[in-house]
Amino acid sequence: MRLGEVNKLQLEEIVKRIDDAFGEPLPFSAEAFEVDEFSVLERLFGDDMYQAYMQDQHNRQIIRDYLTNAVILGLLTEEGLASFGEQVATEQARAQLSLHMLMSSVEEAPNLAADSQAPALTPLKPSPGSPPHMKLVPNQDPGTS
Numbered sequence: 001m002r003l004g005e006v007n008k009l010q011l012e013e014i015v016k017r018i019d020d021a022f023g024e025p026l027p028f029s030a031e032a033f034e035v036d037e038f039s040v041l042e043r044l045f046g047d048d049m050y051q052a053y054m055q056d057q058h059n060r061q062i063i064r065d066y067l068t069n070a071v072i073l074g075l076l077t078e079e080g081l082a083s084f085g086e087q088v089a090t091e092q093a094r095a096q097l098s099l100h101m102l103m104s105s106v107e108e109a110p111n112l113a114a115d116s117q118a119p120a121l122t123p124l125k126p127s128p129g130s131p132p133h134m135k136l137v138p139n140q141d142p143g144t145s
Contacts, residue, residue, distance in 0.1 A: 011068070014081070018068070018081075018088070019064065021084065022088055025060075026056050029047050029053075030047055030049035031043065031047060056091050056094060058098070060094060062098040062102060063084075063101060066106060075110060076109045080110055100112060
């Protein structure tokens with residue numbers, strides 16, 4: 001599929017297929033609350049589960065945009081799109097894949113699709129005086145702190 005061949009209906013179907021592959025979103029709050037409470041917003045937005053929910057939503061958006069662009073540009077086939085199913089099924093896998101997508105050009109989509117799992121990331125080892133860089137920090141389970 002090339003850009004000229006993709007109409008709005010097809011684009012919506014692509015986005016729907018990607019969204020369906022994600023499964024249900026994470027709960028945004030670990031604690032139930034009553035509407036009458038004064039501190040509802042503070043508790044909601046300060047909740048660790050809400051933060052995990054928001055990060056997962058960002059990862060989903062990165063993956064959705066990257067894959068949609070790859071299909072529109074003709075870099076990813078229907079089969080290639082389907083091969084991302086396992087890679088987007090869990091929170092941890094989405095976090096890893098979205099980071100790879102942020103650090104990769106869309107032209108690399110077929111390579112990411114070929115792997116059942118995104119390749120391992122390696123930390124940068126800059127020389128003294130080099131510009132700032134991203135430091136890769138392993139994702140920790142909130143219960144292991």
